[in-house]
Amino acid sequence: MPELPEVETSRRGIEPYVVDQKIAGVRIRERRLRWPVDREIDDHLPGQIVTSVDRRAKYLLINTTGGTAILHLGMSGSVFIVDRDTPAGVHDHVDIELESGHALRLRDPRRFGSLHWSDDASNHWLLKDLGPEPLGDEFDGEYLWGRSRGRRVAVKQFIMNAGIVVGVGNIYASESLFLAGINPKRAAGRIALPRYEALADAIRTVLQKSIRAGGTTLRDFYGGDGEPGNFRQELQVYDRADDPCRHCDQPITAIVQGQRATYYCKRCQT
């Protein structure tokens, strides 16, 4: 489900309820996520004070005085605030209970998400090899160009590789390439610097716009405030197969790359 804008929307939604709160307890109803929920979560989290809620790539980092809970939402996960006694649904796997009487609830039907504990999150095995944040300073066209030399993989798969740049998922990869006018099938190593500059700009623009709109709700994404994201209406190509291109009226083309759907305009993207 969530790409960077949806995770960021979730982060902003839960932050005011969680920061400065003491964790009263943790209720784990289903431990079998992508990886079993770290046992250390049960032992270390209760009693901690939350100091901040950060995001790295698509991970939510719940920082406390004694360590960090590292939460990933996978394909179908969401986090939201409930009153502590709110009955749990079938896929509500974890509650982090707060002394305020609220609880941070993790729901994840497909269980591709994860929950780890670390006292040095940036060196955690899930995080240590990630590429730069697309909205950060080290990410630009020159960086992408440099990393892409000699690579034959399609540029769409290249920008979805978290070792290259984080946070660009299946929706925003298609959207960014449309905005930059680049054919998603083009080999990453055969794209010149100026086009990578356009692409880096496009990635930043698309992600920022989506964050401003509260993310993209295709079916079941709701931010921490319970509201769906509004960016769906602004999608140019994603999920628009056979619909007219918003620039040239040509029908949008759908293909499959790396077992994922890709959408693009054959006329506008070369």
Place this chain on the structure above:
DNA sequence: CTAAGGACCTGTCGGC
């Protein structure tokens, strides 16, 4: 090293 495919899960939707 790179690239491609499989694996992990449940829910929903379209077609027959």
Place this chain on the structure above:
DNA sequence: TGCCGACAGGTCCTTA
């Protein structure tokens, strides 16, 4: 109406 396959916002692991 009911069943069945295809597909879904992610990403690690294995294999070549």
